[in-house]
Amino acid sequence: MNYYFVKVLPLRRFGYFSSEEIFSKGDCVVVEGNFGIEMGIIDSIVDGIPDNIEKVKKIIKLASKEDISGIQEREEKAKEILLLSKELARELNLEMKFLKAVYNSDGSKITIYFTADGRIDFRELIKEITKRVKKTRVELFQVGSRDAVKLLGAIGSCGREVCCATFLDEIDTISVKMVKDQGLQLNPTKISGVCGRLLCCMSYEYPFYSCCKSLFPNIDDLVRTSRGIGRVIENRYLKNSFVIMYEDGLKEEISIDQWHRENGDETA
Numbered sequence: 001m002n003y004y005f006v007k008v009l010p011l012r013r014f015g016y017f018s019s020e021e022i023f024s025k026g027d028c029v030v031v032e033g034n035f036g037i038e039m040g041i042i043d044s045i046v047d048g049i050p051d052n053i054e055k056v057k058k059i060i061k062l063a064s065k066e067d068i069s070g071i072q073e074r075e076e077k078a079k080e081i082l083l084l085s086k087e088l089a090r091e092l093n094l095e096m097k098f099l100k101a102v103y104n105s106d107g108s109k110i111t112i113y114f115t116a117d118g119r120i121d122f123r124e125l126i127k128e129i130t131k132r133v134k135k136t137r138v139e140l141f142q143v144g145s146r147d148a149v150k151l152l153g154a155i156g157s158c159g160r161e162v163c164c165a166t167f168l169d170e171i172d173t174i175s176v177k178m179v180k181d182q183g184l185q186l187n188p189t190k191i192s193g194v195c196g197r198l199l200c201c202m203s204y205e206y207p208f209y210s211c212c213k214s215l216f217p218n219i220d221d222l223v224r225t226s227r228g229i230g231r232v233i234e235n236r237y238l239k240n241s242f243v244i245m246y247e248d249g250l251k252e253e254i255s256i257d258q259w260h261r262e263n264g265d266e267t268a
Contacts, residue, residue, distance in 0.1 A: 019059035
């Protein structure tokens with residue numbers, strides 16, 4: 001059995017899939033998706049499946065020219081419906097920002113994604129769209145700022161495409177505590193992403209810093225060294241050391257390994 005990490009179109013969802021066939025990175029494939037038969041692109045070939053993945057769906061086949069042209073046709077129609085939705089919402093004085101319209105695999109349903117400041121009563125809007133889109137079920141779905149960026153894609157402050165649009169399938173909760181524990185300044189322009197929320201990458205190294213925090217003394221703790229008692233003023237996790245200041249103002253950088261050897265967990 002071969003395993004692949006696949007980007008499922010057109011919503012850029014990612015997941016692990018299996019197949020007896022051999023595919024290459026970048027191949028367009030037909031897969032068993034969350035909403036029936038869907039199209040996807042092989043993002044990478046993997047050796048195995050992570051333990052936390054309960055169910056691995058199947059890759060049905062390599063996409064044919066007909067499969068690819070079909071999704072392209074549906075995408076063009078979806079763009080037209082998205083423009084129509086914007087015009088109708090404007091006529092109905094609805095404060096909505098439309099993001100994307102997506103057909104399902106057989107074209108029987110279209111889902112229109114949007115953002116808004118509060119709850120929107122869009123029942124009249126759905127009626128007007130349905131009148132103009134024959135034999136198609138219409139759904140409107142309101143999303144938050146994180147999902148909006150995931151749908152549209154963007155370039156992050158790092159200069160790369162945002163993680164949520166490239167490989168993150170589920171977005172973890174990011175807290176201010178994660179930022180503080182990594183010793184970062186609470187500067188909104190530095191720790192916020194394109195979506196205006198805390199950067200998703202704040203969670204990537206957090207387990208390392210969380211583990212370090214349990215081994216290091218706290219800031220302002222008084223610790224005993226061979227020279228005397230000093231106050232901890234800085235933890236340097238990446239250097240595996242911390243800095244203390246003695247009463248006479250002298251600063252000293254101490255290896256955490258050395259400190260544990262000499263004093264264990266003893267604090268003054």
